[in-house]
Amino acid sequence: RKEVEQDPGPFNVPEGATVAFNCTYSNSASQSFFWYRQDCRKEPKLLMSVYSSGNEDGRFTAQLNRASQYISLLIRDSKLSDSATYLCVVTPDSGTYKYIFGTGTRLKVLA
Amino acid sequence: DVKVTQSSRYLVKRTGEKVFLECVQDMDHENMFWYRQDPGLGLRLIYFSYDVKMKEKGDIPEGYSVSREKKERFSLILESASTNQTSMYLCAWGLGPADTQYFGPGTRLTVL
Numbered sequence: 001r002k003e004v005e006q007d008p009g010p011f012n013v014p015e016g017a018t019v020a021f022n023c024t025y026s027n028s029a030s031q032s033f034f035w036y037r038q039d040c041r042k043e044p045k046l047l048m049s050v051y052s053s054g055n056e057d058g059r060f061t062a063q064l065n066r067a068s069q070y071i072s073l074l075i076r077d078s079k080l081s082d083s084a085t086y087l088c089v090v091t092p093d094s095g096t097y098k099y100i101f102g103t104g105t106r107l108k109v110l111a
Numbered sequence: 112d113v114k115v116t117q118s119s120r121y122l123v124k125r126t127g128e129k130v131f132l133e134c135v136q137d138m139d140h141e142n143m144f145w146y147r148q149d150p151g152l153g154l155r156l157i158y159f160s161y162d163v164k165m166k167e168k169g170d171i172p173e174g175y176s177v178s179r180e181k182k183e184r185f186s187l188i189l190e191s192a193s194t195n196q197t198s199m200y201l202c203a204w205g206l207g208p209a210d211t212q213y214f215g216p217g218t219r220l221t222v223l
Contacts, residue, residue, distance in 0.1 A: 032209040043201055043214040044154070087153070091209040097142060097161065098169070099212060103153040 001026050004090050006102035014110050017078050021105045023088030024070045032091040033071045035062055037084045038104065044087055047073075078109045115215035117202055123221045130189040132218050134202030143185040144203040144212060145169075145177065147196075154201065160185055192222045 005024045013019045025033075033050035048055055050062040050071050061074040071090075075082055088102035118133035134143065144159040146169075156169030158177040166177050174196060178186040189196055199219050205212040 034211065041219070043217050046211055046213065049211065093209070095208050097144070097159055097167075097205065097208055098156060099154075101154040103151060 003027060003092075003100045004088055004102040006086075006088050006105045008103060009106040010108050011105065012108045012110055013078055015078060015080060017109075018074065018076045019078055019107065020072055020074045021086055021088075021107075022070050022072050023090075023102050023105075024068075025088075025090045025100075026069070027090070027092050028066075028069060029093055030069075030090045031093055031096075033062075033064055034089040035060075035071075035073050036087040036089055038087055039084050047086070075107075078107075080109050080111060083107055083109045115202055115204060115213065117200075117215045117218050119218050120216060121219050121221075123223065124189075124192050125223050126193060128189075128192050128222075130192050130220065130222075132187040132189075132200055132202075132220070134185045134187070134215055136183050136185075136204045138204075139182060140204045140206070141182065142205040142207065143179070144205065145175075145185065145187045146201045146203065147171070147198040148201060148217075149198050157187065192220075194222050196220065197222045 035047040036044040037047045038044040050064050054063045059076045063072045085104040085106045087104045090100045114137045145157045146154045148154045160166045160179040176188045201217045202215040203212040
């Protein structure tokens with residue numbers, strides 16, 4: 001089983017739709033969780049951190065479910081500019097510099 | 112905002128050449144990282160450094176070495192480039208353990 005798993009997609013959604021991605025992780029001791037966005041042939045950019053209490057930033061909501069070992073990203077009112085690959089990132093413990101990346105979920109928002 | 116620059120956006124080299132990839136950050140951050148990204152495999156850590164002259168192997172260090180002589184500069188070296196090292200190489204910096212990492216623009220290396 002991979003340490004971090006994501007559905008590769010693509011998720012094709014119309015503008016204005018709500019879309020959600022999940023990311024599962026295998027290490028129950030994992031400490032920190034992030035969502036990154038990566039545009040084609042560009043570097044990953046931090047979208048948001050994921051806190052135990054959940055995190056909302058405008059149209060984006062991230063949640064953590066430790067019991068089921070997954071994090072989620074919800075995008076409301078999708079825009080064409082949201083089209084990108086969304087990477088889930090997990091750190092295995094609090095003292096590590098190591099990130100474990102998912103392979104990403106591709107989102108296409110259609111006009 | 113901290114800026115991370117990488118020496119080249121695109122690079123083409125021949126098998127057996129020695130290749131240097133440079134990464135420079137414009138602040139005084141200790142932690143710097145080198146990753147490669149390949150389709151279907153995601154980002155994989157090659158090496159990281161938490162201070163000048165300090166380095167730690169990541170998950171895939173074979174065929175690579177690094178140099179950190181100054182805090183702002185972290186270099187990745189391919190001693191003898193091979194075709195399976197064709198990839199996107201990403202440099203990053205981070206504040207501390209389990210903390211956010213920020214990436215440079217990447218170097219797309221092709222080894223012929």
